Amino acid sequence: MPRETLTKDQIIRTAVELLDSEGIEGLSMRQLGTRLNSAATAVYWHVKSKDDLLVLAADAVWEEIELPDLKEVTWQAAATAMAKGLFAMILRHPWLVPAMSTHLLYGLGKARHDDHLLAVYQAAGFTGRDVEQAMKTVFTFVLGTALGVASEAAWRARLRHTGGDEQAQIRDLVAQATEIAMRFPRLRAHSAAQEDDGPSPSPDKELEFGLRTILNGLQSELGTRPS
Amino acid sequence: MPRETLTKDQIIRTAVELLDSEGIEGLSMRQLGTRLNSAATAVYWHVKSKDDLLVLAADAVWEEIELPDLKEVTWQAAATAMAKGLFAMILRHPWLVPAMSTHLLYGLGKARHDDHLLAVYQAAGFTGRDVEQAMKTVFTFVLGTALGVASEAAWRARLRHTGGDEQAQIRDLVAQATEIAMRFPRLRAHSAAQEDDGPSPSPDKELEFGLRTILNGLQSELGTRPS
DNA sequence: CCGACGACTTGCACAGTGTTCAAGTGGGAG
DNA sequence: CTCCCACTTGAACACTGTGCAAGTCGTCGG
Numbered sequence: 001m002p003r004e005t006l007t008k009d010q011i012i013r014t015a016v017e018l019l020d021s022e023g024i025e026g027l028s029m030r031q032l033g034t035r036l037n038s039a040a041t042a043v044y045w046h047v048k049s050k051d052d053l054l055v056l057a058a059d060a061v062w063e064e065i066e067l068p069d070l071k072e073v074t075w076q077a078a079a080t081a082m083a084k085g086l087f088a089m090i091l092r093h094p095w096l097v098p099a100m101s102t103h104l105l106y107g108l109g110k111a112r113h114d115d116h117l118l119a120v121y122q123a124a125g126f127t128g129r130d131v132e133q134a135m136k137t138v139f140t141f142v143l144g145t146a147l148g149v150a151s152e153a154a155w156r157a158r159l160r161h162t163g164g165d166e167q168a169q170i171r172d173l174v175a176q177a178t179e180i181a182m183r184f185p186r187l188r189a190h191s192a193a194q195e196d197d198g199p200s201p202s203p204d205k206e207l208e209f210g211l212r213t214i215l216n217g218l219q220s221e222l223g224t225r226p227s
Numbered sequence: 228m229p230r231e232t233l234t235k236d237q238i239i240r241t242a243v244e245l246l247d248s249e250g251i252e253g254l255s256m257r258q259l260g261t262r263l264n265s266a267a268t269a270v271y272w273h274v275k276s277k278d279d280l281l282v283l284a285a286d287a288v289w290e291e292i293e294l295p296d297l298k299e300v301t302w303q304a305a306a307t308a309m310a311k312g313l314f315a316m317i318l319r320h321p322w323l324v325p326a327m328s329t330h331l332l333y334g335l336g337k338a339r340h341d342d343h344l345l346a347v348y349q350a351a352g353f354t355g356r357d358v359e360q361a362m363k364t365v366f367t368f369v370l371g372t373a374l375g376v377a378s379e380a381a382w383r384a385r386l387r388h389t390g391g392d393e394q395a396q397i398r399d400l401v402a403q404a405t406e407i408a409m410r411f412p413r414l415r416a417h418s419a420a421q422e423d424d425g426p427s428p429s430p431d432k433e434l435e436f437g438l439r440t441i442l443n444g445l446q447s448e449l450g451t452r453p454s
Numbered sequence: 455c456c457g458a459c460g461a462c463t464t465g466c467a468c469a470g471t472g473t474t475c476a477a478g479t480g481g482g483a484g
Numbered sequence: 485c486t487c488c489c490a491c492t493t494g495a496a497c498a499c500t501g502t503g504c505a506a507g508t509c510g511t512c513g514g
Binding site for chain 2: 023024025051097098100101102103104106107108111112114115118119122128129131132133134136137139140141142143144145147148150151152154155158173174176177180181183184186187190193194197200201206209210212213214215216217218220221
């Protein structure tokens with residue numbers, strides 16, 4: 001039988017795990033090496049570079065997204081399902097946001113997702129350039145929302161990595177940020193009023209609110225065009 | 228007269244310049260040092276850490292955004308102006324996107340912007356939680372759109388940095404990406420159809436399309452609420 | 455005018471990074 | 485048994501952020 005050896009697949013899986021637990025700055029070839037019980041440089045036989053590996057890892061996670069069946073539901077339901085699936089995936093892998101913002105990401109996984117997304121908006125009745133515009137509007141909105149959440153995950157991971165009392169550091173940072181905001185009377189009044197309204201809405205609620213209004217807007221855009 | 232010495236301001240300005248021209252990975256303390264004609268470690272007297280400096284630089288650029296006067300225009304016009312101002316600012320400083328996705332950014336500049344943004348949506352008639360939801364919907368959409376454009380700037384900068392023929396590398400990457408996409412019949416057909424429609428819309432057009440539909444959606448959301 | 459203090463700068467050092475490369479290892483084929 | 489080749493290894497290089505002891509140089513008290 002063949003000797004136990006690294007596989008590209010195993011490397012990518014381990015890279016994703018490492019990224020999930022340590023954030024994008026936590027991915028180092030040597031750390032990856034120890035997790036794989038091999039020398040750091042062994043990875044270079046299977047993969048061109050760290051950037052290459054990151055692109056591979058980033059593409060792998062797109063496969064996790066479930067694609068809704070188009071025949072059974074309205075286009076709004078399908079678009080919502082796609083958006084929520086993407087959003088949830090990014091929350092599981094917050095490092096994807098910094099990765100997207102510095103690398104050109106592509107691959108089978110992403111193409112599979114994009115293909116289905118295209119189908120959804122074509123089925124909705126958008127034509128020509130509009131189908132791309134509509135798609136992108138929703139897609140980028142999800143990305144923007146994910147950015148906020150991913151950001152928090154990222155700087156928490158960063159603080160964890162620098163050592164010291166993480167909780168205290170977070171308190172300091174947040175205190176500093178709010179101290180500055182409170183110098184603006186309007187912001188102060190607003191934040192006081194918000195406290196009376198109970199806890200602020202979860203990211204999922206934010207996503208739902210935005211999706212609803214965007215899809216409404218798209219629907220009326222659709223109305224002004226002949227089918 | 229006092230001896231010529233570094234100032235925090237000068238450091239931040241130079242850091243922004245360096246970030247603009249080299250991207251976020253191009254910001255190194257030693258490079259910054261040479262641009263300042265000083266030792267890299269001299270900066271550490273004025274600034275706690277590189278992360279600290281990045282937060283300062285990131286906050287500085289928010290000051291560039293012009294805040295529209297609220298008395299003269301409809302809320303949609305004001306919201307559009309804010310969104311376009313933010314978008315243009317990010318295009319001038321694409322490193323802000325990766326910075327936002329890994330650091331907790333705050334400061335006077337951002338607070339100033341947020342304060343005015345709040346004013347816009349309050350004046351529009353949103354109340355309670357809705358004002359934040361509406362604000363965030365537009366804001367995150369702009370961020371998402373900016374992410375796409377900033378990403379391209381970032382990986383171009385990255386390629387430039389690794390040396391070699393940048394143009395050729397770009398061609399290779401794009402070719403690889405489209406090769407994969409073309410395996411999906413629907414994507415292939417769509418991209419062929421797009422070519423007949425002339426050049427794809429500029430990022431600004433994308434932004435305008437999305438803004439229009441989102442603001443429409445928000446307007447009708449506003450209609451269902453009592454003022 | 456002088457000495458001392460303190461604001462600021464410097465160079466060195468350390469641990470860590472991605473990556474290259476010559477040298478090694480071991481299983482399967484002839 | 486031998487050779488080859490897929491795969492692994494460790495050393496090395498240039499680079500990173502940062503701590504620290506030492507140095508420089510204006511200003512101020514005597």
